[in-house]
Amino acid sequence: MKSLLYLVSAMLLSQMTIAQVANKKEVNMQNKEVISRLYDEAMNKRNTALLPELISAAYDGPNFKQVVTGLIEAFPDAQWVVKDVVAEGNKVVVFQQFQGTHRGTFQHIPATGRRVASDGVVAYELKDGKVIHSETLTNRLGFLQELGVLPKELIGTPDNVIFIDKFIVPATATNEFLERVKINRDLIKTLPGFIRDAAYSRTDNEGNLIFVTVAVWANKAAFEQARETVQVAYKKEGFDMPEMLKRLDITIDRGVYKELLAQ
Numbered sequence: 001m002k003s004l005l006y007l008v009s010a011m012l013l014s015q016m017t018i019a020q021v022a023n024k025k026e027v028n029m030q031n032k033e034v035i036s037r038l039y040d041e042a043m044n045k046r047n048t049a050l051l052p053e054l055i056s057a058a059y060d061g062p063n064f065k066q067v068v069t070g071l072i073e074a075f076p077d078a079q080w081v082v083k084d085v086v087a088e089g090n091k092v093v094v095f096q097q098f099q100g101t102h103r104g105t106f107q108h109i110p111a112t113g114r115r116v117a118s119d120g121v122v123a124y125e126l127k128d129g130k131v132i133h134s135e136t137l138t139n140r141l142g143f144l145q146e147l148g149v150l151p152k153e154l155i156g157t158p159d160n161v162i163f164i165d166k167f168i169v170p171a172t173a174t175n176e177f178l179e180r181v182k183i184n185r186d187l188i189k190t191l192p193g194f195i196r197d198a199a200y201s202r203t204d205n206e207g208n209l210i211f212v213t214v215a216v217w218a219n220k221a222a223f224e225q226a227r228e229t230v231q232v233a234y235k236k237e238g239f240d241m242p243e244m245l246k247r248l249d250i251t252i253d254r255g256v257y258k259e260l261l262a263q
Contacts, residue, residue, distance in 0.1 A: 028087040031126045035092045043068055043080050056130035075100025092124045113190045116146040148189050159219040162257040169209040173248035191229055193222020
């Protein structure tokens with residue numbers, strides 16, 4: 001009799017285990033399908049009307065739609081490329097790569113025209129078929145370096161070329177001068193070999209603006225190519241730098257420097 005009870009119990013436990021495994025697999029598949037629709041349809045195909053079906057009203061992160069639309073506005077050709085997906089219970093982990101061209105302001109960073117391909121990992125938590133929580137890990141440093149906000153080489157190299165301009169600008173010419181500086185700085189940030197730039201200013205005792213710009217280039221070849229590209233852009237625009245400097249009575253001291261690296 002006991003042997004029969006043991007046998008029946010074992011059979012029941014076995015059936016329960018099989019059912020649990022099957023149910024677990026079904027839940028995993030359902031959750032992966034939700035995330036697949038999130039990427040394929042809502043994000044990559046811009047069908048954000050689907051988001052209420054995929055993101056719970058109880059989602060505890062920043063407004064998901066605003067985050068996605070903000071990225072799309074800054075990177076109009078944005079695509080989230082899914083490299084791999086792992087599901088376990090109510091968790092789905094996505095290994096992704098964000099790709100896009102920086103055409104609009106993003107997190108106070110003006111458009112650079114640069115294309116980025118940034119890898120990341122996102123862990124989603126789901127309940128009742130909808131996302132209730134997510135955590136994202138991205139290569140923020142690499143992302144900013146691709147945008148040109150930070151240099152790819154954080155430590156200078158002997159090949160770097162540092163181009164420094166010092167301007168003395170009369171107070172009456174300040175507005176026009178600064179508008180031109182912005183155009184020039186936006187342009188050089190899109191050019192090959194650009195590493196970083198900076199600008200510094202003060203006002204002297206006579207009210208003149210003392211303005212210094214520093215642009216760092218990867219090497220001499222990149223610097224020379226950038227100079228040629230800038231001149232072509234000036235010609236196309238019909239802009240004459242010497243004429244502007246003379247007309248506004250701006251004096252300039254410029255030169256090419258090498259960084260003194262730590263020994």
